[in-house]
Amino acid sequence: xxxxxxxxxxxxxxxxxxxxxxxxxxxxxxxxxxxxxxxxxxxxxxxxxxxxxxxxxxxxxxxxxxxxxxxxxxxxxxxxxxxxxxxxxxxxxxxxxxxxxxxxxxxxxxxxxxxxxxxxxxxxxxxxxxxxxxxxxxxxxxxxxxxxxxxxxxxxxxxxxxxxxxxxxxxxxxxxxxxxxxxxxxxxxxxxxxxxxxxxxxxxxxxxxxxxxxxxxxxxxxxxxxxxxxxxxxxxxxxxxxxxxxxxxxxxxxxxxxxxxxxxxxxxxxxxxxxxxxxxxxxxxxxxxxxxxxxxxxxxxxxx
Amino acid sequence: xxxxxxxxxxxxxxxxxxxxxxxxxxxxxxxxxxxxxxxxxxxxxxxxxxxxxxxxxxxxxxxxxxxxxxxxxxxxxxxxxxxxxxxxxxxxxxxxxxxxxxxxxxxxxxxxxxxxxxxxxxxxxxxxxxxxxxxxxxxxxxxxxxxxxxxxxxxxxxxxxxxxxxxxxxxxxxxxxxxxxxxxxxxxxxxxxxxx
Numbered sequence: 180x181x182x183x184x185x186x187x188x189x190x191x192x193x194x195x196x197x198x199x200x201x202x203x204x205x206x207x208x209x210x211x212x213x214x215x216x217x218x219x220x221x222x223x224x225x226x227x228x229x230x231x232x233x234x235x236x237x238x239x240x241x242x243x244x245x246x247x248x249x250x251x252x253x254x255x256x257x258x259x260x261x262x263x264x265x266x267x268x269x270x271x272x273x274x275x276x277x278x279x280x281x282x283x284x285x286x287x288x289x290x291x292x293x294x295x296x297x298x299x300x301x302x303x304x305x306x307x308x309x310x311x312x313x314x315x316x317x318x319x320x321x322x323x324x325x326x327x328x329x330x331x332x333x334x335x336x337x338x339x340x341x342x343x344x345x346x347x348x349x350x351x352x353x354x355x356x357x358x359x360x361x362x363x364x365x366x367x368x369x370x371x372x373x374x375x376x377x378x379x380x381x382x383x384x385x386x387x388x389x390x391x392x393x394x395x396x397x398x399x400x401x402x403x404x405x406x407x408x409x410x411x412x413x414x415x416x417x418x419x420x421x422x423x424x425x426x427x428x429x430x431x432x433x434x435x436x437x438x439x440x441x442x443x444x445x446x447x448x449x450x451x452x453x454x455x456x457x458x459x460x461x462x463x464x465x466x467x468x469x470x471x472x473x474x475x476x477x478x479x480x481x482x483x
Numbered sequence: 484x485x486x487x488x489x490x491x492x493x494x495x496x497x498x499x500x501x502x503x504x505x506x507x508x509x510x511x512x513x514x515x516x517x518x519x520x521x522x523x524x525x526x527x528x529x530x531x532x533x534x535x536x537x538x539x540x541x542x543x544x545x546x547x548x549x550x551x552x553x554x555x556x557x558x559x560x561x562x563x564x565x566x567x568x569x570x571x572x573x574x575x576x577x578x579x580x581x582x583x584x585x586x587x588x589x590x591x592x593x594x595x596x597x598x599x600x601x602x603x604x605x606x607x608x609x610x611x612x613x614x615x616x617x618x619x620x621x622x623x624x625x626x627x628x629x630x631x632x633x634x635x636x637x638x639x640x641x642x643x644x645x646x647x648x649x650x651x652x653x654x655x656x657x658x659x660x661x662x663x664x665x666x667x668x669x670x671x672x673x674x675x676x677x678x679x
Contacts, residue, residue, distance in 0.1 A: 188554055195548070195561060199568035206572050210579035303647040 207422040217246045217269055224265035226257045230334050232356030246270070256280065257335070257354035266410045280355035280370040282329075282338070282348045287380040287396035287441055288322035289343030304328050318393030321383045323367045332362030350445065375401035376429035379420055380443035386418060409460040430456030489620045491677045492542065496624030498673040502600045503632045504666060506675075509600030513633060515592065517646075521675060523637035527592040527630025531623070534601050537566045538622035541605040542615060562605050563597070570596040600629055611679070638664060 223243035228238070233254040235241035244250035245266060252266045258447060259279060299308055299316040304325040314320035325344030337352035346359075351372065359368040371378065381398040383390055390397040404420050406444045412426035413433060420433075431448030501536055502508045509530075516526040541562045549555050574592045578585045595601055604625045608618035643649070649658055 187552055188557055191548065191552060191554055192557060192564070196564055199550075199564060203568055203571055206575045210575040214577055241655075300643060304645065438559065446634060 207444065215246050218242050220269045221245055221266055224258070224269060225255055225262055227459045228257045228334060228354075228356070230257060230354075230356040230358060232354075232358065235457045243394035256356045259354070278372045278374060281350050281353045281373045281445075281446065282355060282357075282359050282368050283375075283378050284323065284346055284348060284367060284373045285369050285378065285380060286318055286321070286365075286367045287325040287439075287443060288317060289341070289396075290325065291343055292323045292396035293317050293319050304331075306364045315365065319383050319385060319397060321365055321367070321385075322394065323365060328362045328364070329359035329368050332358040333389075334358055372424050374429075375422060375424045375427060376444060376446045376448060377422070377427065377431060377434060378443050378445055379422065379441060381419065381441045383418070390418075396439055396441060399439055401438065403436040403438065404442055407432050407436040407460070409456050409463055428452055428456065432456055432460065443446040444482045453466070489616075492617060492620050492679055493624035493627070493676045495679045496621050497628035497631065498670065499675070499677055500679075501628045501632060501670055501673075502603065502625050503629055504663075506576070506603065506672040508603040509629055510600055512594060512598060512600075513629075513636065513663070516594070517633055517637040517640055517659075520634060520637045522591075522643060523633045524630075526591045526594070527633050528546065529595055530600065530629050530633075531626040532597070533566075533570055533595050533598075534604050534626035534629070535619065535622050537562075537569055537601050538605045538608050538618055539615075540569055541565055542608060542618045544610055552603070558606065558609060559602075561664070562602055566601055566605070567596045598627070632670075636663065639666075 216333055218239070218258070219242075219314065222239045225238040225242060231237070233241045233250065233256075235244050235250065238255075241250060241255065245252050251448060252270065252272070253263045255262045255266075258265075295316045296318055297312075297316060301307055301311055303326055305315070305326045305328040308324055308326065309315045315322070315324050323345055325340065325346075327340050327346070329346050330338045330340055334356065335352050335354055338346050339349070339351040341347040346368075348425065355370050357370060360370060362368075366382065369382075378397065381394075381396070383394070383397050385397070386395070387398075387400040390399055398419050400415070400418045402415060402420075405415055408427075409430070410426045412423050412428075413420045414423065415421075429446075430453050431444060431446050432453070433445055434442040434448075436442075496502075500506060503510065512526055512530070516522050541558075544561070544565060545555075545558060549558060549561065570592055574585075577592075604622045607625075608621055611617075613619070613621055640659055643658055643662065653661070665674045
């Protein structure tokens with residue numbers, strides 16, 4: 180048996196291995212990069228969904244940015260208030276809690292309300308149809324295509340396609356990561372505070388006259404909702420009413436006032452809030468009448 | 484060898500004898516990191532970097548250690564050892580000296596420690612009895628070929644992922660493998676153009 184050969188082979192391999200090991204050991208000392216230990220802690224405090232909703236590559240990227248002070252600590256939507264609190268504890272800073280947001284569908288033009296202009300037989304996704312056909316297959320250029328790009332984009336299984344070709348958001352599951360907002364080529368998905376129970380389910384750019392032609396659920400700029408709101412939470416901006424969410428109490432009066440049914444309740448309004456709103460409306464009407472009668476400026480009553 | 488011969492060698496390594504499509508080396512990163520063009524580009528850059536470095540080091544080690552001791556049969560295991568250690572070392576060095584490069588290549592570097600394409604480039608350079616410059620050019624050409632095919636394939640897969648008419652049974656990996664096969668057939672057209 181060639182013992183010497185075995186020894187030489189083993190020795191050579193061992194020697195090369197030992198050299199490599201010592202070089203690596205030396206390198207790990209020499210090239211050590213001191214990483215802030217808080218980065219690891221913050222990464223652990225985050226949910227680890229790597230959804231990218233914060234705009235950073237993955238949770239660890241966001242953690243590094245937060246520790247470096249380059250990012251606000253409340254950008255993690257899936258982590259919610261819990262993650263913000265934990266990050267605050269790690270970094271030793273007080274953080275205001277943010278109102279939870281949810282994704283909202285700003286279109287009511289399903290297959291019934293807003294029919295398609297033609298039969299589309301191409302690639303079955305919203306991006307493709309919008310790109311290929313300039314404005315998509317629906318009568319309204321801003322209408323939901325209903326091919327489910329948002330459903331596919333949702334990382335939390337919170338969006339499902341409804342029977343009428345409009346996506347339905349599961350508000351419990353939605354974490355407001357914003358993936359659907361990015362995925363939708365029509366800008367139908369937006370994030371709104373979850374306290375807002377009523378939404379303007381239309382975001383068309385068309386004028387009222389055009390809207391009437393193409394969609395039975397679209398906003399016709401009739402201003403009824405603005406007039407009926409006792410809290411002045413609605414104002415017209417262009418063709419569409421826009422909510423001031425800090426004023427809206429979700430009484431639902433605008434839903435009843437809206438003829439095309441553009442105003443949509445995301446959650447059924449509370450009857451007590453409604454009673455209160457009706458009372459306030461009556462009060463305001465009386466005030467208005469009194470003001471007209473006296474023709475002198477009466478001081479507006481405080482909100483109750 | 485003159486410049487034309489080196490160009491021929493690069494062409495041969497990139498197209499005629501492409502690592503992925505003709506020699507079927509490095510299939511795992513080819514399938515694993517080809518979902519997005521961005522990550523394919525990162526991986527391609529990392530492979531080009533490591534493959535050239537590794538074949539230079541292993542070539543020198545082969546001539547300086549294995550041949551004098553007549554231990555050529557140890558080349559496979561020794562090269563694996565050296566490449567693994569080298570990649571670790573390079574990763575640490577990049578992390579220290581160029582954080583931006585580390586950001587770009589970082590996650591892909593550990594993936595290539597045991598990549599068969601890198602080992603293949605080192606072993607083939609020995610088997611073909613290249614001299615130092617030829618080995619260097621060969622490894623560069625091979626790495627470029629690998630990167631090119633990876634990016635091509637990733638671009639095709641990105642478009643495939645947009646389709647929803649793919650039959651259910653073919654979705655995901657099966658259609659990717661079929662695509663790889665067709666790509667390989669297409670590259671067969673280069674065979675015999677250059678002989679090395």
